[in-house]
Amino acid sequence: MAHRALVIALLPAIGLRALAVLGFPPAILFYGDSFAFLREELTPGTTRPSGYSLLLALLRPAHSLTLVTVLQHLLVLGLAVGLYALLRRRGLPGWGATLLVTPLLYDEFMLLLEHMIMADAVFIVLVAGAVALITWRVTPTTAAVGGLLLGLAGITRTVGLPLLILTAAYLLIRRYGWRPLVALLVAGALPLGAYAVWMKAEKGTYALTEADGNFLWSRTMSFADCGVIRPPERLAVLCPNMPVEERPYPPHWLWEDFSPLPKVPGTANRNKLAGEFARAAILAQPGEYLGAVVTDLGQLFRWERTSVDEKTPYKLPSSERPISSSVRGVAEAYEAGPAATRVVEPFAGWLRAYQRFGYVPFPLLTLVLAGVLVAAPLRRRWDALLPGLAALALVASPPFLAAFDVRYVIPAIPLICLAVGLTFGPPTSFLAGRRGATVPVEGRTHAMGSYDGGRADG
Structure with missing residues (x-):
């Protein structure tokens, strides 16, 4: 059988996903993002775009969170098969193409995201699918489909927006002609433009979120010194009120009681003032800003993603966590019944044990990406640069715009796998x-x- 290696690799990967479905029904909920996505009323999100909410709305009539997670598991398995097919088409032997998609099949964090009610798994499939399609063949049709997928990725997670521009630059620099370039941009603009119009109708502004300024402001909380920035009075309310060495990690400044941000009235006004403060802080303290970014990126050299005793939402639960009364109705209305994550042994325990070792360490992933970005131009494998640079953008941009999070690195995995195959294949x-x-x-x-x-x- 020509694809024996892939079939052999797929069977345990399917088994791991079956353990997730059996061990953690109906889904793993991420507090409190999952509940924002599950709300019945469809409105553009304030802190994140609502593309994933639109998908959940389409699936709502089934009243099954299990259906959502099974679909996400199948989408990632399908992506792995698609990348395998592309690498085989590029001349890699079956075992080589299979080896390159195994991180996508077996990474424990990929499994976790697939089983979460979160936008990440869908975002990963949209981005990697678009890049793979354009890498496979550039025609007006493939460029249009790729652009549409990237546009959908942009309304799923805003970090996907630069990838549309990056892909357009790739087509332009490689001189594929004006028709694929126009097809890409027009198709990508359709979901983005429709969403912005929806945002205008609902909230009075053309945008994808009302929180880009908030997130950038939280980034500056790692270093901002109002004695150096000297902000005008209208921005001074956003000055941090504790020494730098005592400040918590940036995301905490978005929600916690000690933060001055939630005290600023008006969603749009808050986002505007936060953005102004952030830009002023970065211009006044560029060295400290870059230092904070470099410190965050240093976490890419941490071998373990999470330590044994670390408190993090990215561990498979060992016991059921009741849903708080404020959001229980949202989840139970979608499920049409109890929606709290159940922990069913022994399946859950087997998967928790796997989580301790079933991942690609970030230092290895970082080294491979750096190697690809150096080797691809030297070997004149220009098509490898698109997935390689897209992976770099996904990994590097969050520390500049908000903060490092383990979850934000995972979308780069399939792109790095693809880039390696294109760089070192025949x-x-x-x-x-x-x-x-x-x-x-x-x-x-x-x-x-x-x-x-x-x-x-x-």
Whole structure:
């Protein structure tokens, strides 16, 4: 069987997901983001876009959180198969392509996100699917579908927005022609524009969220010194009231009682003032800002994602946690019954044991990504740069805009796997000759049926 290695790898991966479904029914809830996504009234989100809420609304008539998580598990398994198919098409042997998708199949955090009522698993599939499609073949059609997927990713998590611009720059620099570029941008703009219009109708402003300024302000709480910034009186209310060395991690400044942010009246006004303060702080203390970013990125060199005694929402629960009365109705209305995560042994225990070792350490992942970004240009594997740079953007941007979070690194995993295969797989000329296509000569022709559209490089 040509795909024996993939089938062998898929069976245990499916088994792990079955353990999640059996051990933690109906789903794992992330306090309190999951409940915001599950609300019955559909309105644009204040702190995050509501693309995932729209998907949940489509599935609401089934009244099954289990259906949501099973669908997310299947989407990621399908993504792994799709990446495998692309890598095989690029000449990798079955065992090699299978090896490269195993992090996607077996990473414990990927399993966790698939089983959570959170936007991450869907976001991962949208982004990796778009990049893989455009890497596979550039035509107006594939560019349009890729752009649409990236636009949907942008209304699912705003960190996906730069990827649409990055992909457009890739098509432009590689000179694929104006038709794929226009198709990408127009298709990507459709969901983004529709969402912005919805936001205008509901909240009076064209935007995707009303919290970008809040998040950037929370980032500056790592270093902001109002004695240096000297903000005007209208911004001084946002000055931190504790020494730098005593301040908690930035996300806590968004919600906790000690934060001055929630005390500023008006959602739009709060976001506006927070953004102004943040920009003033960064301009006044650029070195401290970059230092905070570098400190956060240093967590990429931590071998263990979470220590044994660390309190984190990213561990599989060992006991049931009751849902607070303020949001219980939201979850139970969606489920049409009890919605708290149950812990069913021995399945839950088996998966908790797997979580302690079933992951790719971040230092290894970081080293591989750096290697790809260096090796791809040296080997003239230009198509590997799109997934490589997209992975870099996903990993590096959150510490600049908000803070580092383990969860924000996981979407880079499938992109890094794809980039590795494209960088170190067989050369294009070998594949073209093997398939009977034209071998590039002096960068004037192309192989494997890619759309030319005015492009002049190989």
